[in-house]
Structures are given as C-alpha cells and as structure tokens.
Amino acid sequence: MRAEAARRVLADAEQLSDAPERRAPPCPHFGRCGGCVLQHASAELEGAWKCDLVRAALGRHGLEAELVLAGTAPPGARRRARLVGRRRGQGAEIGFRARRSREIVPIRACPVLRPEIVAALPHLRALVAEAAGRRPVELAVTATDAGLDVDLTGAPEPGPGRAGRLAAIARAADLARLTLDGAPLAVARTPRLRLGPAEVALPPGGFVQAAAESEALLQREVLARVGAAERVADLFAGIGTFSLPLAAAPGRRRVHAVEGAAAAIEALAQAARAAAGLCPLSTELRDLARRPLLAEELAAFDAVVLDPPRAGAAEQVAALAPLAGRGWRGRVVMVSCNPASFARDAARLHAAGWRITGPVAVVNQFRWSAHVELVATLEPRG
Numbered sequence: 001m002r003a004e005a006a007r008r009v010l011a012d013a014e015q016l017s018d019a020p021e022r023r024a025p026p027c028p029h030f031g032r033c034g035g036c037v038l039q040h041a042s043a044e045l046e047g048a049w050k051c052d053l054v055r056a057a058l059g060r061h062g063l064e065a066e067l068v069l070a071g072t073a074p075p076g077a078r079r080r081a082r083l084v085g086r087r088r089g090q091g092a093e094i095g096f097r098a099r100r101s102r103e104i105v106p107i108r109a110c111p112v113l114r115p116e117i118v119a120a121l122p123h124l125r126a127l128v129a130e131a132a133g134r135r136p137v138e139l140a141v142t143a144t145d146a147g148l149d150v151d152l153t154g155a156p157e158p159g160p161g162r163a164g165r166l167a168a169i170a171r172a173a174d175l176a177r178l179t180l181d182g183a184p185l186a187v188a189r190t191p192r193l194r195l196g197p198a199e200v201a202l203p204p205g206g207f208v209q210a211a212a213e214s215e216a217l218l219q220r221e222v223l224a225r226v227g228a229a230e231r232v233a234d235l236f237a238g239i240g241t242f243s244l245p246l247a248a249a250p251g252r253r254r255v256h257a258v259e260g261a262a263a264a265i266e267a268l269a270q271a272a273r274a275a276a277g278l279c280p281l282s283t284e285l286r287d288l289a290r291r292p293l294l295a296e297e298l299a300a301f302d303a304v305v306l307d308p309p310r311a312g313a314a315e316q317v318a319a320l321a322p323l324a325g326r327g328w329r330g331r332v333v334m335v336s337c338n339p340a341s342f343a344r345d346a347a348r349l350h351a352a353g354w355r356i357t358g359p360v361a362v363v364n365q366f367r368w369s370a371h372v373e374l375v376a377t378l379e380p381r382g
Helices: 043-059 115-119 122-132 160-171 211-224 245-249 262-274 314-326 339-351
Strands: 002-006 011-013 065-072 082-087 090-099 104-106 137-144 147-153 175-180 183-187 190-193 198-201 231-235 254-259 279-283 302-308 329-337 352-362 375-379
Touching: 002 211, 043 065, 043 183, 043 262, 043 352, 065 082, 082 104, 082 122, 090 122, 115 122, 115 137, 122 137, 122 147, 122 160, 122 279, 137 190, 137 339, 160 175, 160 183, 183 302, 198 245, 211 245, 211 352, 211 375, 231 245, 245 254, 245 262, 245 279, 254 262, 262 279, 302 314, 314 339, 314 375, 339 352
Parallel strands: 065 352, 147 175, 231 254, 231 302, 254 279, 302 329
Antiparallel strands: 002 011, 082 090, 082 137, 090 104, 137 147, 175 183, 190 198, 329 375, 352 375
C-alpha cells in the first residue's frame, strides 16, 4: 500500500499487492456500506487486530495485560440490527448508512445478519413504504425465539387506516411484534429469549447481545471468573444476561441484579420468578450513573459484575474503588464493548490499589467491524 499522510489521515491510497491475509469480501455492498470494515481480512488477522485495539487502549493509560481471543462470532449470527429506510418513488429502500455519511446503502443481502432477518427485508421495505414520511425512519430488528421483533421509529403518527395497513404487513411477515416508537401496533406473540433456564419476555427496544454465540462466550467467561463466590452483585444487569445464568449455576449463591431501565429489570424479575431451580435472585431499579452503589453497600458481596454501556461506568467505578483499601477480598468482573472506556475505568481502579488479574478475554462479537467485546477481572492488590 502506498499513501500520503496528511494530518494523521491517509490520502490517495494505492494498493500495490495483496497481503497473505487478504480475503475476497463476501458481500457485494462492502466498501460502500458502513456496517463492515474488515471483510477483506482473514479471521486470524481480524482477531489479532481486535486484541491490538484492547492492548493499545490499555497502553494509553500505562496498563498492561495478557490478552486472549476467546472466540469469534460466525457469519450470519447477528440477531440484532438497526436498519434505516426511506420512501423512494412508489416504494422504499432499506439498508445501512454509508461509511462516514448519512447516505443510505440499500441492501438485499447481508452475510452478517441472521437469515430470518435477511428473508424479512422485502416486508421491512413494505413497512417503510407505508410508514415513512419525508424523513428516513429507523427499524430496530431483533431475532427472538418467538420470531422477529421490530421497533419502527421516526415515522409520522399513523391514522387508523395506515395503522391497519402496517399491522397487515406485520401479519404477512409473521412478525412476533411490531411497535412504533416502543408502542405496540401488532403483537402476534410475545418476543422471548432464553437466558440460562429462564425465558425472558423482551421489552420493546430491550437490549440483547448481538449474537447468541458470542453471548454464550461472554456468559462462560463471567461465570468462570465469578467462580465460587456466594454473594454476587450484577450491575447494569439489563434483562439478566449474566444474572440469570449466575443464579442457575451450581452451589449456594445469592445474586442481586441492579439496572436503571424499569422495563428491563421488571422483565428480569418476572423471568426469575417463573424459572425453576434458581438460587435467590433479588432485583433493584437504580440509575447507577446518578446513584451508584457505594463501597459500603458493595462490601457485602464477594464478587461484582459490571457490564456498563459504551460510555463506561465512571461513577460506579469511583464509588467501588475505595474497597481496595478496606480489606475487601472479592473481585470485580468487568464486561465492556468499548476498550477506551474500559481502559479509563481500569486505570481509575489501578490508581486506587487494584490490578488486572489473569488474561483479558477478547470476544469478536461484531464480525468484520471495528467493535470488540472483552471480559476482565480486577482484584485489590496486596
């Protein structure tokens, strides 16, 4: 590759030859669609690059850790997607945004998405053609155990006639549920996902891990790192991605799940009540950014699981950091989808007397993208 560097940006790049790790991109939209950036790289190169992203983020804070690639999601595994669509003439187009642009790249195939989402694209286009106004609309599509759950946002308020036509499209597509800005419009079945032995009714717009295969890897890592801890706090618990498997693990254990989204924590609580064989699992609705659990509260637990959003857990980390100087002998298991915010939070803990123990597990959940998941364990030094 030959290119000119100007202000940290490569311009006028010219490919001179193929690297041994180069592969033919499997998608006809690659290069325009902003969803994937690495379809031209081998799986080995992609995994190594994502480990380097985590290593570089830690290095910027003066931290080092052993890194291991715990696994890579296979193609066709993405069960959650946010598509954008707009009316075009008498029809509509639907796809992803172009790279660094508001332009929509229409798609009719996608090697990343689950096959049932790809198969539903004609019906999703029909929804856009019927619902969209002058501006583009977004569709959050989730493949659940009961079928597709679609939340359409950005559309004008539909009158009775249009609402009826949208419901008819949802029935023709056999959608489990169609919601408009979170409000149910057509519900054939309650969208559900299995987490451990529990079945969770997914609230509209509820967060789920992007691929079930990667979710299983993350759960395995968290359970192994929590180990035999008997009192576990799961912070930013969501719908119970880790709380429910933790409560189902063998041994005597109590799990306390804390989450700031009311619909998510209620779905978790209902699933826990209906599941058989779980250890005691309590839930708490609490905004951990505004009211984090204090060190005095966390001292009652043997292990703390942290799975914050991309912005990280700055407030909660600041609250738990003093535990290292108070003789606490537990551990914190951090799950992150953002190496930068993870490194910042880990550095805050390191400065307060904590250390990263064991390898940091890197999970390549978002295949062919620049996103990366990780799981790390931190314990007080000394």
